[in-house]
Amino acid sequence: MPIVWTEDLGSSHAWRLRKGTMDGRPVFGKYGAVSPLFTSEAAGLRWLGPIAATVVSSGDGELVLEWIATEPPTRAAAERFGRELARTHLRGADAFGAPWPGFIAELPMPNEPAADWPAFYAADRVMPFVRRARLSSADARMIERAVARFAEVAGPAEPPSRIHGDLWSGNVLWSEGRAVLVDPAAHGGHRETDLAMLALFGAPYLDTILGAYREEAPLAEGWRDRVPLHQLHPLLVHVCLYGAAYRDALMGAVSRVLAL
Incomplete structure (x- = not known):
């Protein structure tokens, strides 16, 4: 899948995939050397439930989330x-x-x-x-x-x-x-x-x-x-x-x- 957006986050990196899931939805990913941080973040997001971003997958040195298309608050x-x-x-x-x-x-x-x-x-x-x-x-x-x-x-x-x-x-x-x-x-x-x-x-x-x-x-x-x-x-x-x-x-x- 093509990486269409990337940003250096210091000790890790972030990226967006145009088609990150089987049904073609884009995803947001982080990868790098801070795997305990990603483990903690994934656990916290899942624990918070529907109010939090959905974890698509997580593993050693990688965390993939649903892509959130933002808009101004109302x-x-x-x-x-x-x-x-x-x-x-x-x-x-x-x-x-x-x-x-x-x-x-x-x-x-x-x-x-x-x-x-x-x-x-x-x-x-x-x-x-x-x-x-x-x-x-x-x-x-x-x-x-x-x-x-x-x-x-x-x-x-x-x-x-x-x-x-x-x-x-x-x-x-x-x-x-x-x-x-x-x-x-x-x-x-x-x-x-x-x-x-x-x-x-x-x-x-x-x-x-x-x-x-x-x-x-x-x-x-x-x-x-x-x-x-x-x-x-x-x-x-x-x-x-x-x-x-x-x-x-x-x-x-x-x-x-x-x-x-």
Whole structure:
């Protein structure tokens, strides 16, 4: 089959095939040396179910997905997305964590199960990236103070939700009147994490998404105040990937957590 589109993604490559399936549908593929990442991504997409892109095939060093023909988002599609995201979260998970290797972008992260979400968030999401981020000792100590408050400020305990885990707006593709999720860091987590990620870099029609979500699955009181708590991990990831440009945003979120 002819490769009609290719893009270098650093340690892996992506391509589009004009006829990638037996019935002639195009597909999107990744291949390269980061096979644990592809294994994790495939497992997460399958686990998330209909809201996520369909995995056509996966194997050592390769992941093939359905091709998503994108279009501009609409308010109606955003409302549908809010409801479908709520239903996905409500399908739940066996534990906080996941039985596959964790990745966000190309950074590995633990998925070891924990008894409750504050413990999981501290041990598997925040502290590993504090150690990786090369922060000043003063910044690291300030984050550790915030981590010590997680159980106090996390809100009412909830069972683990089936979350995407890296739900910034670039991982939401709009196609045929609905949203399709890609590039997950899927795991059993807190559903407010996905919503905070949507807010971090400005998802289109965010108020519509959140309104539809809350009609389908009401959120605990104080959820807006907890947005900075759930943004600590993605901001730490950005410091690890892109350096000091994200330090002020991270430490601002830490200050707001300490003020809760």
